[in-house]
Amino acid sequence: MGKKQSNQVKEITPMEVDFPQWYTDVISKTEMVDYSPVKGFMVIRPYGYAIWELIQKAYDKRFKETGHENMYFPLLIPESLLKKEAEHVEGFAPEVAWVTHGGDKELGERLAVRPTSETIICSMYSKWLNSYRQLPFLYNQWCNVVRWEKTTRPFLRTSEFLWQEGHTLHETAEEAQAETMQMLGIYREIAETCLAMPMVVGQKSEKEKFAGADATYTMEALMHDGQALQSGTSHNLGQHFTKAFDITYLDRNNEQSYPYHTSWGVSTRLIGGIIMVHGDDNGLVLPPMIAPIQVVVIPVAQHKEGVLDKAWEIGKILEKEYRVKVDDSDGYSPGWKFNQWEMKGVPIRLEIGPRDIENGQCVLARRDTGEKIQVSLEDVLKAVGDLLKEIQSNLYDKALKMREEKTSTAENTDEFKKNLKENPGFIKAMWCGERSCEDEIKEDTGASIRCIPFDDEQEVLYEGKCVCCGKPAKKMAYFARAY
Amino acid sequence: MGKKQSNQVKEITPMEVDFPQWYTDVISKTEMVDYSPVKGFMVIRPYGYAIWELIQKAYDKRFKETGHENMYFPLLIPESLLKKEAEHVEGFAPEVAWVTHGGDKELGERLAVRPTSETIICSMYSKWLNSYRQLPFLYNQWCNVVRWEKTTRPFLRTSEFLWQEGHTLHETAEEAQAETMQMLGIYREIAETCLAMPMVVGQKSEKEKFAGADATYTMEALMHDGQALQSGTSHNLGQHFTKAFDITYLDRNNEQSYPYHTSWGVSTRLIGGIIMVHGDDNGLVLPPMIAPIQVVVIPVAQHKEGVLDKAWEIGKILEKEYRVKVDDSDGYSPGWKFNQWEMKGVPIRLEIGPRDIENGQCVLARRDTGEKIQVSLEDVLKAVGDLLKEIQSNLYDKALKMREEKTSTAENTDEFKKNLKENPGFIKAMWCGERSCEDEIKEDTGASIRCIPFDDEQEVLYEGKCVCCGKPAKKMAYFARAY
Incomplete structure (x- = not known):
C-alpha cells in the first residue's frame, strides 16, 4: 500500500482532456481490472469482480423468478457443429479461437472455444426434446466466452468476457416473441433500477442484428463522451437453428414440428457502462445497489481514545443491513482516505471524530453530490438507508438528464x-x-x-x-x- | 415427458449387479448430466447444476467469512508461462488443450486452456505485490478448467469441470501452512455438514502430491463400492512458484523477500461423491442442505375438490423457508410421481389427499428411511424443518457407518x-x-x-x-x- 499512496490518488486524467485515458486511469487506479500476459485478455480484480457478483445476483434472481433454470454446457464446440447454421458461422468464424491439440495429440477435428453457445446447446436440445409437453425449455448459463478481438478495452471489448446466455424453446412464434421481449424488459429493469443506467430500447437493423436471428432487440446506454454502449441483447431466433439442428417434437396435433427459439445475454461489459455513465473526474461513482462497499466509515483522529471503538460500533450496526467497511488503516491521514474512497466510488463516507462523538453525531458525505449532512448516531441506520435510496435515484436522474442533453x-x-x-x-x-x-x-x-x-x-x-x-x-x- | 414415463422410473441397475452402470443410470435418468458432442465433456443439466449452485454458495460464504475475495483470471495461458515452474509443467503438460489459432491467424505462441491457474495468477501477483503491508493476498476464483483425460465419467473425471481455486500469498512459512490447513478444514466442514459426506483427512505422499507443491493435503470420502474419492485438496506451495515467477516484496526488515504461497480447490466432482455416498437402488438420495427440492408436495386424487388448493396452500407455507415443489402435473398417477421424486432423491415427500384434508393432516415420507409419518397441518412447517434436520444428520451417520464397515x-x-x-x-x-x-x-x-x-x-x-x-x-x- 505504501507505493500506492504516492501514485494512486488524484492522478486521474480529466474526462474533458482525454476520455479514453480517463477510463483507463479509473479502472486501473481503482484496481478493478488489469491487463493480462495474453493480449486482449483482462484480469478482473476483486473490486471489479464484486460488482459483477452483485449484477449477476440481481439478474439471476429475476431469471429464476420467471421460470428459468441454469445449466452448464461445454466450453469447446466441434467445428462441424459451429458450421451448421450458415449465417451464424459467417458472423463468428473470424473471431474464433481454435483448439487443435489435446495433450500431445493433434485432434481429428478442430474445436472452437465458444464465442456463444447456440450451436452446442441446440445439438443437446435436439436430443432432449420429444413432446410439446416438455415445452417451453427455459434455460440459462453463466460462463466465459472468447472472441478474438483486434482492438480491446477492459470490460468494453475483450477477447474473453463473462456473461450469461439464455436459450429457450417454445411451441409458437408468439411465445418466442413474448419471451424475447420479456427478457429485454428484465434487462432494462435491472439496468435501470440496480445499475441506475437509463436505457433506450428497440430493434436492431438487419445489418446490426445477431448472426442467425430473425430479430435482435437491444438496450443502449449513453456514455459521458456521447458514445452509445450496447448493454444487452435479446434475440428471436425463429426456426433458423431449430431447423439447422433438426430439433423436432410431437406437437399438439400429433405432428413433428420445429420449435421457436430465443437467446439473450448481458455481460461484464455492463461494468464498463457503469463506469462511463456515472463516473467523474474524481473517479468511480457507484450506484448503491451494486456498490461492493456502500458505506465507508472513516475515523478522524483515530488515535484519540474511543474513536476507533465508536467507528467499529457504528460499522457493526450498519453491516446488519449494508455492505460496510471501517477503514482503520494506520499511517494514512483521514484526508488521504477520503480521496481514496471517493475515487473508488463508495456512495457514502461516514466520518466520525472526537467532537462528533461528544455531540452524539456523525457526518455522512455523499459521493454523488459531495454534500455533507450531520446525523444523530441514534438515527444512523435509518439515515444511511434513506440516503442510499436517494443516491440511487439521483444517479439515475442525473444519467437520464445527461442522456437527454446529449x-x-x-x-x-x-x-x-x-x-x-x-x-x-x-x-x-x-x-x-x-x-x-x-x-x-x-x-x-x-x-x-x-x-x-x-x-x-x-x-x-x-x-x-x-x-x-x-x-x-x-x-x-x-x-x-x-x- | 410422455416418453420419459416409460423408460425413466425403476429401471436403475442395482448397485450390487453393476456399480458403474448404477451410477450411469442414476445420473442420466435423474437428468443431472448428459454426454456432449465432444468426447469427455459433460453437459450439467438443471438438476445437477442446482446442486452445484448450493455447494458453491456454502463454500463461497465460508471463503468470504475468512477474508477471501473473488477475482477472475484469463482462460488462456501462454506456453512460456506454463513452463516456468518445472515440476508443474511436467505434471500438467500431457493434459493440456492447446489453442493455436485466433480467427484465421496462427498464433506466435501456443496458449494453454487453463488446467489450473497458478502460473497466470503468479505472473499477476508478481506485478501487484510490493510491500509486506499488502500481505496476505487472499484470493479465489470460480471457473472452468480443462484437462484432456483419456477415460472420463461425468462429475468424477471429465475433460472440463467447474471448480474454485484459491491462491494466497503470505509473509511467513507458518502463515502459509496455517492457511493451507484452514482451507482443508473449511472443505471438510462444508462437506460434512452440508453434503453429509464424512471425510478422512491428511497429507498426500510425495508421489500423489500436486505438481509443484511442498505438501498437498486432501479430504477423501468412501463410496458405496469401496473406492475412495479425492474430494478436495489444499496445497502448501512454499516458494516454488514465487521464486519461479520472481514475486518479491519489501519485507519488514526492508529487504526483498519471496512470499509463501498456497492454493486449494474443490470441484463439481463433489456431486459425483454425493451420488455415490448416499444413493441407493432407487436412485439419488440428497442431503437436505444441498437438495434443489427439499420437499415435494404430491396431491392424491387431485381431481377431487379442494385437494389442489390445499396442496398449493401447503406449498406456499413451506416455500417461505424451504425449497418446495408442488407436483400437480396431469396424467400421472400419485404412485408414478412417488417413484419419480424418490429417484430424484428429494428428502421429503408430502402426500395430501381428501381424507388427509378431512382429518387436518398430511403424510411426510422420508427418502432416507422410507418411513412415513402423519403430521397435523397446523404443525407442518415445524415438522418439515425438524425432519429435514434429522434426515441431514441421519445421512451423515449412515455414511460414516458405511465407511467404518468398509x-x-x-x-x-x-x-x-x-x-x-x-x-x-x-x-x-x-x-x-x-x-x-x-x-x-x-x-x-x-x-x-x-x-x-x-x-x-x-x-x-x-x-x-x-x-x-x-x-x-x-x-x-x-x-x-x-x-
Whole structure:
C-alpha cells in the first residue's frame, strides 16, 4: 500500500482532456481490472469482480423468478457443429479461437472455444426434446466466452468476457416473441433500477442484428463522451437453428414440428457502462445497489481514545443491513482516505471524530453530490438507508438528464454531422429502411443505428423524410457512435 | 415427458449387479448430466447444476467469512508461462488443450486452456505485490478448467469441470501452512455438514502430491463400492512458484523477500461423491442442505375438490423457508410421481389427499428411511424443518457407518489383498515412507495411498511394521482404490 499512496490518488486524467485515458486511469487506479500476459485478455480484480457478483445476483434472481433454470454446457464446440447454421458461422468464424491439440495429440477435428453457445446447446436440445409437453425449455448459463478481438478495452471489448446466455424453446412464434421481449424488459429493469443506467430500447437493423436471428432487440446506454454502449441483447431466433439442428417434437396435433427459439445475454461489459455513465473526474461513482462497499466509515483522529471503538460500533450496526467497511488503516491521514474512497466510488463516507462523538453525531458525505449532512448516531441506520435510496435515484436522474442533453434530432446529413460534432450523443432521425443509407451514414460519420424504438416510443420527425436520402421513411431510429 | 414415463422410473441397475452402470443410470435418468458432442465433456443439466449452485454458495460464504475475495483470471495461458515452474509443467503438460489459432491467424505462441491457474495468477501477483503491508493476498476464483483425460465419467473425471481455486500469498512459512490447513478444514466442514459426506483427512505422499507443491493435503470420502474419492485438496506451495515467477516484496526488515504461497480447490466432482455416498437402488438420495427440492408436495386424487388448493396452500407455507415443489402435473398417477421424486432423491415427500384434508393432516415420507409419518397441518412447517434436520444428520451417520464397515487394517500384503477382495474400502496400514513400497502396492492391488492422517489421528498398527516391506514404519496411511 505504501507505493500506492504516492501514485494512486488524484492522478486521474480529466474526462474533458482525454476520455479514453480517463477510463483507463479509473479502472486501473481503482484496481478493478488489469491487463493480462495474453493480449486482449483482462484480469478482473476483486473490486471489479464484486460488482459483477452483485449484477449477476440481481439478474439471476429475476431469471429464476420467471421460470428459468441454469445449466452448464461445454466450453469447446466441434467445428462441424459451429458450421451448421450458415449465417451464424459467417458472423463468428473470424473471431474464433481454435483448439487443435489435446495433450500431445493433434485432434481429428478442430474445436472452437465458444464465442456463444447456440450451436452446442441446440445439438443437446435436439436430443432432449420429444413432446410439446416438455415445452417451453427455459434455460440459462453463466460462463466465459472468447472472441478474438483486434482492438480491446477492459470490460468494453475483450477477447474473453463473462456473461450469461439464455436459450429457450417454445411451441409458437408468439411465445418466442413474448419471451424475447420479456427478457429485454428484465434487462432494462435491472439496468435501470440496480445499475441506475437509463436505457433506450428497440430493434436492431438487419445489418446490426445477431448472426442467425430473425430479430435482435437491444438496450443502449449513453456514455459521458456521447458514445452509445450496447448493454444487452435479446434475440428471436425463429426456426433458423431449430431447423439447422433438426430439433423436432410431437406437437399438439400429433405432428413433428420445429420449435421457436430465443437467446439473450448481458455481460461484464455492463461494468464498463457503469463506469462511463456515472463516473467523474474524481473517479468511480457507484450506484448503491451494486456498490461492493456502500458505506465507508472513516475515523478522524483515530488515535484519540474511543474513536476507533465508536467507528467499529457504528460499522457493526450498519453491516446488519449494508455492505460496510471501517477503514482503520494506520499511517494514512483521514484526508488521504477520503480521496481514496471517493475515487473508488463508495456512495457514502461516514466520518466520525472526537467532537462528533461528544455531540452524539456523525457526518455522512455523499459521493454523488459531495454534500455533507450531520446525523444523530441514534438515527444512523435509518439515515444511511434513506440516503442510499436517494443516491440511487439521483444517479439515475442525473444519467437520464445527461442522456437527454446529449440527444438531438437531425433532418439531414449536414445537421447530423453538426450535431455529432457539437454535442455528440444520440441522434434521433428518420430512416427509410435501406441498407445503403445506413451504410452511407456510418461511413460519413462513424455513427450506426443503435436501435429502432418500439411503436410506443416512435415519433415522426421532419415530415417523415429519411435523414440520408430524403425519401419517405416509416421509422425513427436512434443513431450514435458506439463502443 | 410422455416418453420419459416409460423408460425413466425403476429401471436403475442395482448397485450390487453393476456399480458403474448404477451410477450411469442414476445420473442420466435423474437428468443431472448428459454426454456432449465432444468426447469427455459433460453437459450439467438443471438438476445437477442446482446442486452445484448450493455447494458453491456454502463454500463461497465460508471463503468470504475468512477474508477471501473473488477475482477472475484469463482462460488462456501462454506456453512460456506454463513452463516456468518445472515440476508443474511436467505434471500438467500431457493434459493440456492447446489453442493455436485466433480467427484465421496462427498464433506466435501456443496458449494453454487453463488446467489450473497458478502460473497466470503468479505472473499477476508478481506485478501487484510490493510491500509486506499488502500481505496476505487472499484470493479465489470460480471457473472452468480443462484437462484432456483419456477415460472420463461425468462429475468424477471429465475433460472440463467447474471448480474454485484459491491462491494466497503470505509473509511467513507458518502463515502459509496455517492457511493451507484452514482451507482443508473449511472443505471438510462444508462437506460434512452440508453434503453429509464424512471425510478422512491428511497429507498426500510425495508421489500423489500436486505438481509443484511442498505438501498437498486432501479430504477423501468412501463410496458405496469401496473406492475412495479425492474430494478436495489444499496445497502448501512454499516458494516454488514465487521464486519461479520472481514475486518479491519489501519485507519488514526492508529487504526483498519471496512470499509463501498456497492454493486449494474443490470441484463439481463433489456431486459425483454425493451420488455415490448416499444413493441407493432407487436412485439419488440428497442431503437436505444441498437438495434443489427439499420437499415435494404430491396431491392424491387431485381431481377431487379442494385437494389442489390445499396442496398449493401447503406449498406456499413451506416455500417461505424451504425449497418446495408442488407436483400437480396431469396424467400421472400419485404412485408414478412417488417413484419419480424418490429417484430424484428429494428428502421429503408430502402426500395430501381428501381424507388427509378431512382429518387436518398430511403424510411426510422420508427418502432416507422410507418411513412415513402423519403430521397435523397446523404443525407442518415445524415438522418439515425438524425432519429435514434429522434426515441431514441421519445421512451423515449412515455414511460414516458405511465407511467404518468398509475400513479395515492389514498387517501384510496378503491380508491387504484379502481385505480389498472381501470388503473393499479403506485399508489402514503402516508405511515405511519408501516410494518403492507405495509403487509395489499400487501395482499389485490397484490401491494407492489416499492420505497419511495427521498426528491426532495417527495409530501404530502391528508394531509399526511396513505393510509391504516389514521394515519399521513411522506412519499409518489410508490406502484404497480410487476414482
